[in-house]
Amino acid sequence: MISDGDEDDPFPVDDCLFADTFSQDTVYTLCGQDLKIRQVFGANLGVAAPVWEAAIQLCCFFEDESVDLRGKRIIELGAGTGVVGILAARMGAAVTLTDLPLALPQLQANVSANIPLGGWPVSLPTVLPLSWGEDQMKFPSDWDLVLCADIIYLPETYPLLVETLAHLCKSRGLVYLSSKMRKEHGTQHFYEDYLPERFNVELLKHEENQNINIYRASLK
Known part of the structure; x- marks a missing residue:
């Protein structure tokens, strides 16, 4: 319904100026794949909304180092x-994407928006909720790769994340982690103290301009 414009109701009732969310569609060309990623900004999604530079850097690392993702369970x-996992699925991996429940609709929408013309090489990416330290036992432990892009920023979650990674990697899966090294969040502390308690940790790349590190970790 559109307002008649009287002084008491100067805007149409469906005017989007007052919407509490807005979205932005961006096409990223990564590893020869064009990915259309929608970022939904609003009070609810918070840090789950944007494509963070650490995610792009991890995708570029896979391309630069010719990391073969074909046939991998990720x-x-x-x-x-979902930009990292969707790229992996487009490159021939069998992928499960996880996050907190509030982020799943955005994840699912981006999966649906990036179906290759010939269909997914292996399988449709699965989208599931996973709260670290709580839900990991619902997941198997035989992954080839666990991917983490810019998720190291809340110190209270660090022990829960390590616990979750240890469960997922029981069958000797490898973890790739890409992080902006934020002093205020103790990111370096995670890699120097928390993760080495259970994992062998190797720094693979330091991107100086963005202060982003890429690590590989394997269970001790």
């Missing part, structure tokens, strides 16, 4: 927009 933690 789970992504804190997937957010």
Whole structure:
């Protein structure tokens, strides 16, 4: 219904100026794949909404280092927009994307928006909720790769994340982690103290301009 414009009701009732969310569609070309990623900004999604630079850097690392993802069983933690996991699925991996329940509609929408013309090479990516330290036992432990992009920023979650990673990697899966090294969040503390308690940790790349590190970790 559209207002008649009187002084008491100067805007149409469906005017989007007062919507509490807005979205932005961006096409990212990564590893030769064009991904259309929608970022839904609003009070609810918070840090799950944007495509963070650490995610792009991880995708570029896979391309630069010719990391072969074909046929790999991959789970992504804190997937957010899903750009990393969706790329992996487009490159021939069997992918499960996980995040908190509030982020799942955005994840699912981005999966649906990126179906390859010839269909998914292996399988449709699965989208599931996973709260670290709570839900990991619902998931298997035989992943080839666990992917994490810019999820190291809340110190109270660090022990829960390590516990979750240890469960997912029981069958000797590898973890790739890409993080902006934020002093205020103790990100370095996670990699120097928390993660090495259970994992062998290797720094693979430091991107100086953005202060982003990419690590590989394997269960001790």
